[in-house]
Amino acid sequence: MRTSGIDLKSRWQLILKEESGKIGFSPDKKLLRKSEWWKTGKIGAVHCPGFVTVNGERVRGVLKIQGTKPPTSEVALIEGFAKQNRSKRIRPPRIFSHTPWSKEKQYEAFIVEEVQGEPVMNGRPADKKELNFFFELYNDYRANCRNKPWVTKPQSWSYAEQVNRWRSAVKEQSKVDPRRSPEDKRLVENAIDIVERNLLVEDLEFVHGHFQPGDLIKTPQGDFVLFSNLFWSWRIPFYDAVFGYHWWMLGMEYAKGLTPQSLEKERKRWLRKIFDLPEIRGNSKAERLANLALLERAVPALMVDRYMLAPDSQSEQIITEGARKELKRLISTLSK
Structure with missing residues (x-):
């Protein structure tokens, strides 16, 4: 699944600060979760819950920082799922914001709804x-x-x-x-x-x-x-x-x-x-x-x-x- 990218271990904190300031996201770092590759110590993604403003209202969301570039953007995959989904019970999470993959910075970031369940x-x-x-x-x-x-x-x-x-x-x-x-x-x-x-x-x-x-x-x-x-x-x-x-x-x-x-x-x-x-x-x-x-x-x-x-x-x-x-x-x- 991973095709390119750099380990997030030494850079996720800087990215979190940059993305939070750019979109007005208030992170709850106590609940932050890092996805490690088979206990190698290498971090492929970071998930951080917090608050973001959506349509003038502060709501709970999860900021995901993706440190490796997949063949298809996860946001595009979620949007494709939503577009053709006919299930009355199963749905994808709602997307609140998206920073596309940057070749220079080597990451993608987006915020989805935090589901309480x-x-x-x-x-x-x-x-x-x-x-x-x-x-x-x-x-x-x-x-x-x-x-x-x-x-x-x-x-x-x-x-x-x-x-x-x-x-x-x-x-x-x-x-x-x-x-x-x-x-x-x-x-x-x-x-x-x-x-x-x-x-x-x-x-x-x-x-x-x-x-x-x-x-x-x-x-x-x-x-x-x-x-x-x-x-x-x-x-x-x-x-x-x-x-x-x-x-x-x-x-x-x-x-x-x-x-x-x-x-x-x-x-x-x-x-x-x-x-x-x-x-x-x-x-x-x-x-x-x-x-x-x-x-x-x-x-x-x-x-x-x-x-x-x-x-x-x-x-x-x-x-x-x-x-x-x-x-x-x-x-x-x-x-x-």
Whole structure:
């Protein structure tokens, strides 16, 4: 996703001061949040709540400073979403101001509404009603939020190249990783081969590439605001169906008294919901595509994203071993 830009670590404070003064934004620095790349210490974005004047009224907003230039501006992606959205329940956040990407200053900044609400799912393992409702919203999103793609489909696509970028991003962590297994490299190479033999650029579909419970916030008015709109893009089929599951399983580190058995029980609950989706249920081709999407995510679960977990904890060990086991299962399933 990142294409260019400079680490914000040493410059975000100056940018925050400049942008705040330019648009009359009053930041609440106590609530400021920085997005770090896989615990490398490098900052890709900064989010700061505060107050801004909109139509003569002071309202709550969130200033986002984007330190890397994406292929398409997040503001353009939000506007594209809003323009064609037909959902009666799901919507993008409202934009209050925008400073376009500056080649000289190497950042983009914008303010969106601050939504006072709760994610659609809270606590692990998942509450049954919340899990069912999340997938109800997923079906709404699939049918109504992506009617006409507003990003051009790429002319080429390579999973192997993506994996190599992940390897580069976590090169230093992997050198000292006590959970690495000698078989991991072979498993990853097998997975790459399966994905690339079964999927071509023509198979990609336009989706929200970060569709997960934490990005769906219910407002006091009863609608649901979908965040992380930077990730609207062309992905492998059903990527959006498995992304939430992918991060939920990693987030099981917060489950009280996590065991290998409770982790796998939660995994099976999510997989049942995925394979029971109307677009997948009873369709052998769709089921295989869903398994390919699961495999595509199983690789970073083992080699990249688990580095976001608390190191050397029992939960981190259980989740790592579970990720390796699941990668093996999917390779076996898709090799038949």
